[in-house]
Amino acid sequence: MIIINQLLRKLIIKRLHYTCIFILVVIILLNKLLVNKRNEVSTTSYNPAIYRNLDMTFTQICESLLNTEPNQTFAKQYEQYSTKQHYIDQWKALNDCTIIRNSFKYLLWSNKEELDYPIGFTFTVYENIERVARLLRLLYRPHNLYCIHVDRKASDDFYHSIINLARCFGKNVEIIKRSQSVSVKWGYFSVLDSFLKCTKIMLNNTKIQWKYVMNINGKELPLRTNWELIKALKALNGANIVGCTIKNGPKKRVPRRKPSFNVTWIKGSFLAVLRREFVTYIHTSPYSIELLNILREEQHLKKIPDEMFLSTLAYNPQLQAPGACKEFYPPNENDSQSTFVSRFVLWKPKQCVTGRRYHTICMLGVQHLYNLTKRQEFFVNKFQNGFYDAAYDCLEYWILKKMQNERVTGRLDPTFNAKFYAELHCSKNHI
Structure with missing residues (x-):
């Protein structure tokens, strides 16, 4: 035992x-x-295949600028600092799409939620193929739809570069034909006209049923990844994002001819986020068509109609535009529900720390990076080529880093808050 x-x-x-x-x-x-x-x-x-032009040292500088607000003396040294995108020159010289595709093939990861929710983007461009290529690679997904309008004033070389660029990305990047393009001039109807041409083409595309469309220009960068955009758009609960600032004015911008129906002209912003049904309404509703014709009659006048048209449709609920707000609700810095989340723009700031403005907009620099990473807006405007290029480079690095982390972890950035968009006034009060 x-x-x-x-x-x-x-x-x-x-x-x-x-x-x-x-x-x-x-x-x-x-x-x-x-x-x-x-x-x-x-x-x-730091992934050379993704960040292309940024060496390890500069990414460390970017991390510092993104995480700490720099003093003016330190920031000033980056005013003329530039990191050349050599792969763009190589692509143009060799006309080899492999060079371009290698710059974005690592970014094409999408989850089922993204695949089930295609988005549309319209671009209005006239110069700087490098910036257009860099912006497009940040936004590009094979299941989304893109339309690029090249200003009639742009050179033939630039137009053909855009054609070649689109070919390198895919058939879901459509280009307005040269014969149909318009000469875009700020403040005139042509700004709105270029957008209308693109959205008409996008509505006729039967292969990609995009949910929302956003209008972009070549001097902007996204603050949100594609996945974050989708989460935010869903949180809108069917609302549009259209700015509003002034009722019945400014008087000098209101068209002379009165519409045949009751409507209040609203000044807002052209940089909007519109649901598909609203875009269909723009092209088919008798109300919309009449307002467009009234604005077109004064296309020779500098009245900035693009800032009146979308806002007027979006804040006159009696017109029954899909997703329109039920009441005029102008932005108030003390009210987060009024945030115009389509864009972060420094309009008429008391102090422009970079010292340069364009149409009353402060040009962005490395001084703004720390605050930009904490904003809730979809895009940021405006960057000027050759002026604080380091700010553009570092913000591009920041958004690329978020995209890569999504791919690796399968999770959104922990700072992203979809509830913010659900709490916007128009998200809770719209048609």
């Missing part, structure tokens, strides 16, 4: 020994897996 007990004791000890070894091996393997995962995530902060 004693011998049997001793044998059983030895057997139990031996089993415990092997069990402990097994648990230890599992712990080591799990730890190695976690370390590799952390390393994989950490490498997203």
